[in-house]
Amino acid sequence: xxxxxxxxxxxxxxxxxxxxxxxxxxxxxxxxxxxxxxxxxxxxxxxxxxxxxxxxxxxxxxxxxxxxxxxxxxxxxxxxxxxxxxxxxxxxxxxxxxxxxxxxxxxxxxxxxxxxxxxxxxxxxxxxxxxxxxxxxxxxxxxxxxxxxxxxxxxxxxxxxxxxxxxxxxxxxxxxxxxxxxxxxxxxxxxxxxxxxxxxxxxxxxxxxxxxxxxxxxxxxxxxxxxxxxxxxxxxxxxxxxxxxxxxxxxxxxxxxxxxxxxxxxxxxxxxxxxxxxxxxxxxxxxxxxxxxxxxxxxxxxxxxxxxxxxxxxxxxxxxxxxxxxxxxxxxxxxxxxxxxxxxxxxxxxxxxxxxxxxxxxxxxxxxxxxxxxxxxxxxxxxxxxxxxxxxxxxxxxxxxxxxxxxxxxxxxxxxxxxxxxxxxxxxxxxxxxxxxxxxxxxxxxxxxxxxxxxxxxxxxxxxxxxxxxxxxxxxxxxxxxxxxxxxxxxxxxxxxxxxx
Amino acid sequence: xxxxxxxxxxxxxxxxxxxxxxxxxxxxxxxxxxxxxxxxxxxxxxxxxxxxxxxxxxxxxxxxxxxxxxxxxxxxxxxxxxxxxxxxxxxxxxxxxxxxxxxxxxxxxxxxxxxxxxxxxxxxxxxxxxxxxxxxxxxxxxxxxxxxxxxxxxxxxxxxxxxxxxxxxxxxxxxxxxxxxxxxxxxxxxxxxxxxxxxxxxxxxxxxxxxxxxxxxxxxxxxxxxxxxxxxxxxxxxxxxxxxxxxxxxxxxxxxxxxxxxxxxxxxxxxxxxxxxxxxxxxxxxxxxxxxxxxxxxxxxxxxxxxxxxxxxxxxxxxxxxxxxxxxxxxxxxxxxxxxxxxxxxxxxxxxxxxxxxxxxxxxxxxxxxxxxxxxxxxxxxxxxxxxxxxxxxxxxxxxxxxxxxxxxxxxxxxxxxxxxxxxxxxxxxxxxxxxxxxxxxxxxxxxxxxxxxxxxxxxxxxxxxxxx
Numbered sequence: 001x002x003x004x005x006x007x008x009x010x011x012x013x014x015x016x017x018x019x020x021x022x023x024x025x026x027x028x029x030x031x032x033x034x035x036x037x038x039x040x041x042x043x044x045x046x047x048x049x050x051x052x053x054x055x056x057x058x059x060x061x062x063x064x065x066x067x068x069x070x071x072x073x074x075x076x077x078x079x080x081x082x083x084x085x086x087x088x089x090x091x092x093x094x095x096x097x098x099x100x101x102x103x104x105x106x107x108x109x110x111x112x113x114x115x116x117x118x119x120x121x122x123x124x125x126x127x128x129x130x131x132x133x134x135x136x137x138x139x140x141x142x143x144x145x146x147x148x149x150x151x152x153x154x155x156x157x158x159x160x161x162x163x164x165x166x167x168x169x170x171x172x173x174x175x176x177x178x179x180x181x182x183x184x185x186x187x188x189x190x191x192x193x194x195x196x197x198x199x200x201x202x203x204x205x206x207x208x209x210x211x212x213x214x215x216x217x218x219x220x221x222x223x224x225x226x227x228x229x230x231x232x233x234x235x236x237x238x239x240x241x242x243x244x245x246x247x248x249x250x251x252x253x254x255x256x257x258x259x260x261x262x263x264x265x266x267x268x269x270x271x272x273x274x275x276x277x278x279x280x281x282x283x284x285x286x287x288x289x290x291x292x293x294x295x296x297x298x299x300x301x302x303x304x305x306x307x308x309x310x311x312x313x314x315x316x317x318x319x320x321x322x323x324x325x326x327x328x329x330x331x332x333x334x335x336x337x338x339x340x341x342x343x344x345x346x347x348x349x350x351x352x353x354x355x356x357x358x359x360x361x362x363x364x365x366x367x368x369x370x371x372x373x374x375x376x377x378x379x380x381x382x383x384x385x386x387x388x389x390x391x392x393x394x395x396x397x398x399x400x401x402x403x404x405x406x407x408x409x410x411x412x413x414x415x416x417x418x419x420x421x422x423x424x425x426x427x428x429x430x431x432x433x434x435x436x437x438x439x440x441x442x443x444x445x446x447x448x449x450x451x452x453x454x455x456x457x458x459x460x461x462x463x464x465x466x467x468x469x470x471x472x473x474x475x476x477x478x479x480x481x482x483x484x485x486x487x488x489x490x491x492x493x494x495x496x497x498x499x500x501x
Numbered sequence: 502x503x504x505x506x507x508x509x510x511x512x513x514x515x516x517x518x519x520x521x522x523x524x525x526x527x528x529x530x531x532x533x534x535x536x537x538x539x540x541x542x543x544x545x546x547x548x549x550x551x552x553x554x555x556x557x558x559x560x561x562x563x564x565x566x567x568x569x570x571x572x573x574x575x576x577x578x579x580x581x582x583x584x585x586x587x588x589x590x591x592x593x594x595x596x597x598x599x600x601x602x603x604x605x606x607x608x609x610x611x612x613x614x615x616x617x618x619x620x621x622x623x624x625x626x627x628x629x630x631x632x633x634x635x636x637x638x639x640x641x642x643x644x645x646x647x648x649x650x651x652x653x654x655x656x657x658x659x660x661x662x663x664x665x666x667x668x669x670x671x672x673x674x675x676x677x678x679x680x681x682x683x684x685x686x687x688x689x690x691x692x693x694x695x696x697x698x699x700x701x702x703x704x705x706x707x708x709x710x711x712x713x714x715x716x717x718x719x720x721x722x723x724x725x726x727x728x729x730x731x732x733x734x735x736x737x738x739x740x741x742x743x744x745x746x747x748x749x750x751x752x753x754x755x756x757x758x759x760x761x762x763x764x765x766x767x768x769x770x771x772x773x774x775x776x777x778x779x780x781x782x783x784x785x786x787x788x789x790x791x792x793x794x795x796x797x798x799x800x801x802x803x804x805x806x807x808x809x810x811x812x813x814x815x816x817x818x819x820x821x822x823x824x825x826x827x828x829x830x831x832x833x834x835x836x837x838x839x840x841x842x843x844x845x846x847x848x849x850x851x852x853x854x855x856x857x858x859x860x861x862x863x864x865x866x867x868x869x870x871x872x873x874x875x876x877x878x879x880x881x882x883x884x885x886x887x888x889x890x891x892x893x894x895x896x897x898x899x900x901x902x903x904x905x906x907x908x909x910x911x912x913x914x915x916x917x918x919x920x921x922x923x924x925x926x927x928x929x930x931x932x933x934x935x936x937x938x939x940x941x942x943x944x945x946x947x948x949x950x951x952x953x954x955x956x957x958x959x960x961x962x963x964x965x966x967x968x969x970x
Contacts, residue, residue, distance in 0.1 A: 161919075
């Protein structure tokens with residue numbers, strides 16, 4: 001793969017987005033967006049194929065930026081970020097294909113968002129990461145505020161202020177980590193690999209740990225930081241809900257694995273059980289809330305939050321199986337729950353309603369749509385043979401290893417998910433055909449063709465998980481080994497390469 | 502010769518001010534021409550200063566005129582900011598006075614004079630020089646604030662500012678006298694020598710520094726001397742408000758940073774005081790800003806908050822190797838965003854500043870997308886969202902605070918900027934997410950719109966290429 005592949009993946013969408021904003025041609029926006037996202041997809045897939053399954057960063061690109069503080073524009077991919085990156089690269093063309101939002105600003109915002117998200121995933125420098133991390137919120141703010149539902153104003157303010165509060169606090173944490181490194185080694189650096197030499201605990205480090213954790217917990221979101229989620233997901237236009245749920249939430253998990261685990265290993269180990277509990281509570285709480293919803297999108301919002309809880313549990317259980325499971329589930333969740341948001345978007349576009357009570361009997365009208373929906377839904381509840389099963393299985397396996405009780409609790413909680421999903425499916429797709437649903441038309445050939453790859457992906461991931469897991473496992477093993485390794489040892493191994501002291 | 506070169510920009514500004522004053526007497530004088538002339542003077546001064554920064558070696562002349570004035574990389578940066586502020590203020594004024602007709606040629610002359618005072622203030626290495634510079638600056642600013650004689654609000658603003666300013670000037674004199682009583686000199690160098698062997702907590706030194714700080718706190722509108730700022734900013738015309746908020750603050754901060762960096766002794770004795778003043782300034786400013794409906798008043802209050810951030814940097818300065826880079830960078834970032842806001846307000850405000858409330862800008866994005874986009878960029882920069890200059894500024898300030906061991910202050914600064922999100926977002930929300938109620942007609946292209954766009958680009962340029970550090 002060519003050297004600057006990652007840079008292209010980041011800046012191609014951003015530049016294209018900016019151009020779309022500036023150029024007056026109206027119809028071109030969607031086509032440009034589609035092709036740009038297609039190029040990004042191809043680079044992403046090629047990266048995935050070329051990735052050689054070793055631990056450590058690959059496709060590294062680095063150029064100094066602010067030398068007085070040791071900040072460099074560094075990019076790279078390793079097993080931790082590979083699947084998140086793949087997800088954000090692969091699923092985007094779908095958004096441009098399927099939904100019929102006409103405004104060019106909307107497509108521009110989506111492209112900006114994709115660039116920023118890929119930037120946050122690939123950054124190997126904390127400041128660069130932070131810049132992209134904040135930047136990806138700006139398009140979300142505008143898309144919800146401009147194109148959202150009737151309650152969009154409070155929803156967009158809520159998500160923006162909530163997440164910015166979290167990430168600004170994380171900024172203090174980032175600077176604190178770097179200044180600790182500066183104190184110990186006398187050099188300023190924001191490079192992730194070098195900062196991993198630190199293993200902070202005690203004193204302010206405890207607070208810094210919480211600042212990082214809360215920032216990511218808000219983004220994921222982990223109970224009790226989820227309160228922005230139902231409104232934002234429900235009011236957002238379908239494409240934005242999809243981006244939020246399929247990719248942005250995952251970057252929170254990714255950040256937790258990437259930053260919190262190495263920097264604050266002792267703190268994380270001592271807090272893990274607490275956060276694991278929060279994950280379980282969140283799963284149960286959001287699951288129960290989902291059962292009661294009348295609006296499908298709101299139900300999916302809660303369901304998404306509930307499933308994100310499982311992923312967070314996998315991280316908190318801190319062993320190779322659970323962490324692999326979490327990383328795998330990141331991709332699986334995006335292809336299932338994320339895609340469900342798009343289906344609901346289509347449904348809303350055609351029927352102008354999302355109320356479960358007003359629907360019924362869609363399966364008779366639209367068999368293809370119902371089949372696709374069912375596949376994504378079953379993957380989301382973790383049916384064996386689909387992508388969701390592998391991830392959840394690994395997570396529960398790892399959690400049982402961590403603690404039998406918590407593992408079993410997690411396993412039983414997943415049943416709640418099956419309940420609301422199947423019940424919803426029954427009410428929307430079977431039972432008596434309602435008046436509104438008679439207007440429903442099945443997926444057109446183009447739409448079906450756009451969704452087909454994702455459906456195939458769900459089964460491929462479910463049947464041949466080794467394709468993916470073999471690439472990420474070495475990195476996970478290293479991460480876990482580093483977590484439990486005594487801090488001293490790491491310092492030695494990491495500091496050998498320091499040259500500019 | 503180098504001596505002269507370092508002061509060339511100052512000479513240019515001063516000459517410009519005097520020439521414009523002479524031009525005002527000329528019967529055919531037009532204010533539009535005067536504005537172009539002052540634009541030219543500011544531009545030439547700016548580039549001369551840039552030349553000085555690039556060519557003259559930094560450490561050759563730390564002190565000149567027998568120690569009255571000093572040139573360092575910090576003062577150079579401050580002067581650059583002041584000249585740039587002057588330039589963009591004249592651009593906005595040019596547009597502003599198309600719709601509002603109370604400008605005369607003297608307006609621009611006074612603008613140049615006040616810039617002279619500011620530049621002198623930032624370079625002062627001696628207290629009496631500083632006082633004179635302060636008065637040159639203040640007298641010109643007083644007149645500029647009350648320039649619209651027909652407006653009772655401007656007169657009110659002038660009176661409030663003038664009376665309080667006169668008080669603060671008196672405090673400065675008193676402080677100078679007490680420091681002279683303690684150290685036996687008003688020169689920074691001699692004061693530093695004296696402080697090397699004596700504690701900064703002797704009554705005279707303590708009292709003197711206290712009075713000096715009061716004056717500066719008044720000028721930068723730090724808590725508890727911030728009450729005037731809303732009415733004065735609101736009452737003065739848009740370009741002048743922008744100028745006061747940026748250039749004046751730059752000069753005052755340059756002076757106080759130079760003074761506090763004199764000796765670790767002096768700085769240490771004020772750390773606790775500065776700490777609390779910074780905290781109260783940030784949170785007090787935020788509380789005031791959250792309640793405002795008027796954009797000018799909101800920005801005035803947010804200016805208080807930004808002074809609070811700069812005070813954090815003051816707490817964190819290291820007198821051993823003081824460079825002032827963090828302060829200069831933040832001032833530059835803040836100035837670009839604030840000037841941009843006021844340029845946009847001058848451009849869109851309309852006759853008699855009729856559009857000034859949050860609600861007046863509803864739906865601006867639908868009618869004037871470019872204006873709305875630039876205002877958004879400025880607001881995001883003020884709020885500290887990357888990749889704008891405001892973010893880098895905040896990043897440096899928090900870094901310097903944490904490096905200096907002031908972690909609590911860093912955290913409080915961040916909490917304050919979370920609070921400030923609300924009122925910045927509020928304007929963006931009303932520009933973008935509401936329907937337009939009027940069509941925001943603006944006649945022709947104006948210089949203010951050009952400066953708005955230039956400053957918006959500057960916001961990113963400074964943020965992405967922080968050359969100062």
